[in-house]
């Protein structure tokens with residue numbers, strides 16, 4: 001099996017799992033998987049498609065400038081430049097971007113802080129941090145319709161082969177050394193967001209939280 005077909009199947013599997021979580025509302029979300037390092041090429045979801053569907057036109061091969069390697073009628077994700085920034089600056093192998101209600105709420109509730117910090121949650125071990133009362137934080141950046149501007153702001157927070165950035169009232173972009181790690185981190189962040197949203201609702205409902 002060619003490396004390209006192997007990577008296509010791997011990315012299709014991740015996409016199907018995230019679709020099963022119903023994380024691709026209204027064609028939102030984009031995923032990519034690195035294929036070669038030198039030159040850099042990666043598969044990215046085609047723009048504007050329903051990512052819950054599985055077709056032979058789900059992905060296209062992209063170069064280091066974010067352009068399709070071959071002639072195609074398909075458009076690469078509108079947010080391809082964010083994926084390019086990650087692959088150019090790190091050894092990451094996979095970038096996942098989803099819009100969920102929880103990540104949008106958290107990005108807006110904590111926007112003034114420019115970050116969200118979590119500690120004391122067992123799920124934090126999914127990030128490979130096993131210290132007692134470990135703390136994780138995720139930056140929040142403004143959303144911009146102009147993708148080069150958004151990519152520029154996003155790139156300021158790329159530090160290492162794994163990471164994540166919340167884009168206010170838009171979604172989360174997570175990256176990892178491979179698809180397994182990127183998906184694990186994405187699921188851990190979405191768990192923490194969902195936990196915090198429910199906690200805030202309980203507090204607002206004046207339901208006493210057992211401390």
Ligand SMILES: CSCCC(=O)C(=O)COP(=O)(O)O
Pocket residue numbers: 026027028029030045046047048049076077078079097
């Ligand atoms: C309706 S979602 C607006 C675009 C977006 O934020 C997104 O994640 C999906 O865009 P793509 O071009 O990758 O389909």
Ligand SMILES: [Zn+2]
Pocket residue numbers: 028029030079097099170171
């Ligand atoms: Zn998006």
